Amino acid sequence: MNFPSIDFSWFGNGSVIALIAIIHVVISHGVAIGTIALMVTMEYRAHRTKNLALDALAKKIAKWVLIITTTMGAMTGVGIWFSTTVIQPDSIGALLRIFFWAWVAEWIVFITEVVLLILYYYTWDKWQDGRAKARHIKLGIVLAFASWMTMAIITGVLAAKLTPGLWVETHAFWNAFINPTYLPSLGFRMFLAILLAIALLSFFIRWRVKDVALRQEVFHVFGLWGAISLPAVFVLGLWYLWSIPTDAYDMIVWSTGMPENVFKTLNGIAFAILIIYLIWMIVKPKAVPWILSLIVMGSSVAFIGEFEVVRESIRKPFIIYDYMYANGLLEENREKYDEEGFLKHATWAKEREITEDNVVDAGREVFIGQCITCHTVDGWRSKRSLTNRMDGWTEDDMTSFIPTMHNVRVAMPPFMGTDEELEALAAYLSTEINGKRTNKKEVSQQ
Amino acid sequence: MIVASISPDNVLPIPAPIGLLEVLIVITFLLHIIFVNFTISLTAGAVGLETFGIIKKNRKYDNMAKIASYHASIHKSIAVVLGVGPLLMISVIYTQYFYSSTILIGKAWLSVLILLIVAFLMLYVYKFTWERWQHKKGLHLFFGIGAMAILFFVPLIFIVNVVSMLYPEQWATANGFFHSLFHYPQIWQRYLHFMLASIATGGFYFFIFYSFKKRKHVLQEDEVSLKRNGAKVGFWVTVVQLVAGFLLLFSFKPEIRMLYMGEDLLLTTLLILSIMFTLILCALLYKASEQDSGKSFLLALATFVMILGIMGWMRHELRESYLQPYLEDNPRTEHTTQNNNK
Numbered sequence: 001m002n003f004p005s006i007d008f009s010w011f012g013n014g015s016v017i018a019l020i021a022i023i024h025v026v027i028s029h030g031v032a033i034g035t036i037a038l039m040v041t042m043e044y045r046a047h048r049t050k051n052l053a054l055d056a057l058a059k060k061i062a063k064w065v066l067i068i069t070t071t072m073g074a075m076t077g078v079g080i081w082f083s084t085t086v087i088q089p090d091s092i093g094a095l096l097r098i099f100f101w102a103w104v105a106e107w108i109v110f111i112t113e114v115v116l117l118i119l120y121y122y123t124w125d126k127w128q129d130g131r132a133k134a135r136h137i138k139l140g141i142v143l144a145f146a147s148w149m150t151m152a153i154i155t156g157v158l159a160a161k162l163t164p165g166l167w168v169e170t171h172a173f174w175n176a177f178i179n180p181t182y183l184p185s186l187g188f189r190m191f192l193a194i195l196l197a198i199a200l201l202s203f204f205i206r207w208r209v210k211d212v213a214l215r216q217e218v219f220h221v222f223g224l225w226g227a228i229s230l231p232a233v234f235v236l237g238l239w240y241l242w243s244i245p246t247d248a249y250d251m252i253v254w255s256t257g258m259p260e261n262v263f264k265t266l267n268g269i270a271f272a273i274l275i276i277y278l279i280w281m282i283v284k285p286k287a288v289p290w291i292l293s294l295i296v297m298g299s300s301v302a303f304i305g306e307f308e309v310v311r312e313s314i315r316k317p318f319i320i321y322d323y324m325y326a327n328g329l330l331e332e333n334r335e336k337y338d339e340e341g342f343l344k345h346a347t348w349a350k351e352r353e354i355t356e357d358n359v360v361d362a363g364r365e366v367f368i369g370q371c372i373t374c375h376t377v378d379g380w381r382s383k384r385s386l387t388n389r390m391d392g393w394t395e396d397d398m399t400s401f402i403p404t405m406h407n408v409r410v411a412m413p414p415f416m417g418t419d420e421e422l423e424a425l426a427a428y429l430s431t432e433i434n435g436k437r438t439n440k441k442e443v444s445q446q
Numbered sequence: 447m448i449v450a451s452i453s454p455d456n457v458l459p460i461p462a463p464i465g466l467l468e469v470l471i472v473i474t475f476l477l478h479i480i481f482v483n484f485t486i487s488l489t490a491g492a493v494g495l496e497t498f499g500i501i502k503k504n505r506k507y508d509n510m511a512k513i514a515s516y517h518a519s520i521h522k523s524i525a526v527v528l529g530v531g532p533l534l535m536i537s538v539i540y541t542q543y544f545y546s547s548t549i550l551i552g553k554a555w556l557s558v559l560i561l562l563i564v565a566f567l568m569l570y571v572y573k574f575t576w577e578r579w580q581h582k583k584g585l586h587l588f589f590g591i592g593a594m595a596i597l598f599f600v601p602l603i604f605i606v607n608v609v610s611m612l613y614p615e616q617w618a619t620a621n622g623f624f625h626s627l628f629h630y631p632q633i634w635q636r637y638l639h640f641m642l643a644s645i646a647t648g649g650f651y652f653f654i655f656y657s658f659k660k661r662k663h664v665l666q667e668d669e670v671s672l673k674r675n676g677a678k679v680g681f682w683v684t685v686v687q688l689v690a691g692f693l694l695l696f697s698f699k700p701e702i703r704m705l706y707m708g709e710d711l712l713l714t715t716l717l718i719l720s721i722m723f724t725l726i727l728c729a730l731l732y733k734a735s736e737q738d739s740g741k742s743f744l745l746a747l748a749t750f751v752m753i754l755g756i757m758g759w760m761r762h763e764l765r766e767s768y769l770q771p772y773l774e775d776n777p778r779t780e781h782t783t784q785n786n787n788k
Contacts, residue, residue: 002453002454003453003545003546003549004451004546004549004550004552004617005549006549006552006553016556020559067567067570070522070523070526070566071562071563071566071567071570072563074523074526074527075526075559075562075563075566076559076563078526078529078530078533078559079556079559081530081533082555082556082558082559083556085537085545085548085549085555086548086549086552086555086556087552089545089549090456092537093456093537093541093545094456094458096534096537096538097456097458097459097460097461097538098458098461100461100462100534100538101461101462103534104531104534107527107530107531107534110527110530111524111527111528114523114524114527115524118520118523118524122520171458330457347451347452347453347454348451348453348546
């Protein structure tokens with residue numbers, strides 16, 4: 001508790017970050033990276049085949065890319081940062097210091113990308129003939145490269161949270177950035193971005209473009225990109241899975257909240273549908289069923305959500321592997337807190353010392369300091385709600401379980417603090433959950 | 447009761463010499479804020495001109511408004527991306543202060559995301575429906591006014607944050623964003639200073655933009671109007687700004703205000719220079735608004751950049767002065783050459 005805390009008591013602090021992040025990933029991958037690659041390819045093909053209708057469609061797509069990325073895309077990107085600052089300040093604070101120069105580079109590329117996108121859209125009509133058109137397409141290619149670069153940089157940061165590799169010992173920037181999952185996750189993400197863009201765009205094309213010949217042309221472009229991306233995603237995905245820590249690998253199914261057979265069936269079906277869809281697009285581009293395009297769009301967005309939730313969850317109990325726990329506490333401080341007390345070192349705790357009168361209040365401070373990043377007292381997600389998880393527990397049940405819970409529940413960080421702090425936490429939780437104290441000693445004294 | 451809850455700094459070292467980061471924060475902030483100024487004032491300008499055009503039944507104002515909305519929607523995208531830089535710098539240099547001040551208004555801070563997404567989408571509707579909704583002016587204006595209202599409000603959230611980080615001893619008694627608006631000193635003076643600067647900058651923007659354009663193209667009637675009226679707006683608002691600037695100066699703690707009024711040589715010099723340059727700029731703008739000469743626009747531009755630079759520098763020094771006592775008591779984890787070599 002180096003900082004004040006915030007409580008989205010019903011929605012959950014973790015859910016706030018997740019919601020913003022998932023919207024951002026759908027837009028940054030599907031629209032900014034994937035769609036830009038498809039759009040520039042469409043423009044190129046239109047130029048080669050002198051297809052004015054295809055050119056006009058590519059321009060229309062450019063307009064939507066501009067509108068979506070400069071509003072929802074940019075703001076949710078900043079939003080991940082805003083929300084982590086508010087909810088996980090220690091974690092984002094550490095990441096900013098580790099990756100400062102990567103973020104500076106990211107910022108410069110980001111500005112470049114936006115300026116190029118503005119130029120690309122607003123010069124479309126002006127740079128229409130002959131050499132000007134060739135120049136416009138080149139501009140598009142540079143734009144696509146810039147948008148890919150933003151991913152190439154930020155993936156270093158994201159991958160390091162799961163596999164910081166040698167950084168944990170050396171604290172050196174390049175050890176953190178070029179970490180064991182950097183390349184596989186970058187490769188996986190870039191082709192995933194293309195597939196997501198195909199899934200998103202093809203639904204709108206199928207729905208809005210009435211000209212069948214034009215649709216055929218577009219699906220031809222998508223089919224080509226899909227034929228490259230789908231096998232690439234599969235192979236790179238396996239490499240990615242192979243390079244994450246075993247403990248994390250074992251948590252994948254668990255983190256989705258699904259039983260293993262449901263997980264496998266759902267993901268298998270979704271993958272099969274995508275294969276069928278792409279084959280259909282290549283073989284019979286005139287007759288792609290709209291219902292299939294809708295299903296593919298829906299399942300792709302759902303997959304992105306699943307991927308992000310899994311990626312964030314399998315790091316547990318850590319937020320930066322082997323360094324910082326999900327609640328922002330450093331692994332190296334564990335002994336210190338156990339001996340000297342957690343509250344004593346919690347700058348923002350309202351109660352720094354436990355007395356007979358403030359036990360419940362002090363317990364709330366421990367809860368805020370160690371639990372609230374992921375848990376709620378009674379929020380909508382039943383797995384995170386302690387009223388649900390600890391229904392019927394007495395304080396004694398809690399005090400005997402909590403010190404060892406990280407052994408049983410591998411996603412949980414260890415409790416850090418003195419016995420008095422543990423008892424205070426149990427007193428607070430019992431008051432919230434049971435509406436009263438349930439410590440035998442306390443109750444018998446009353 | 448907590449006197450001032452300042453946490454120990456993050457154990458990981460600040461990744462570069464603080465002096466370098468201080469230079470970067472001033473430069474990146476100025477780049478960001480100038481585009482924010484453009485966005486706010488050009489949106490307001492578009493709404494104002496469109497309304498004026500409806501009242502006067504004069505298409506000329508409508509055309510001018512359309513140009514302003516077009517420019518506003520481009521600058522808003524650049525303003526957002528440029529903002530990432532200074533946010534990065536302030537987070538790294540002032541972690542102990544900025545994070546706390548941010549979390550204390552956490553929900554308002556997150557509302558910035560929704561507010562700006564809505565404002566920006568409204569701006570796009572406003573721009574892209576300009577011709578199509580020529581006969582639905584009420585609906586069209588609704589989108590412009592909506593975007594403008596949000597853009598006028600959002601700076602308050604940022605101002606509360608950067609002011610509150612200067613007053614750690616008042617954190618314990620603050621209670622959320624709306625309470626903070628009146629809890630901390632300086633806020634409304636800063637807001638006034640900022641909004642006037644925005645409007646003046648917007649006027650100045652058109653003056654400079656069309657002065658440049660005039661060198662290669664013959665300007666159309668609307669463009670000439672925008673250029674001259676831009677200079678006029680720039681002039682009058684800057685005159686008012688001279689007063690607003692002093693209101694802000696007098697909202698500082700006396701011991702800090704005195705630094706600018708003789709006790710500190712650097713700060714006093716900067717303040718005097720900024721006033722002198724502002725007077726020069728006013729004179730240049732006045733001349734440009736009276737007659738369409740525009741010969742001295744490069745001089746005006748240079749003066750403007752000087753003022754901007756000095757303002758940004760003074761703004762940074764102000765924060766340093768306020769935080770000085772806290773920085774001494776709560777040392778930062780500074781960059782060392784040992785880290786550098788790794």
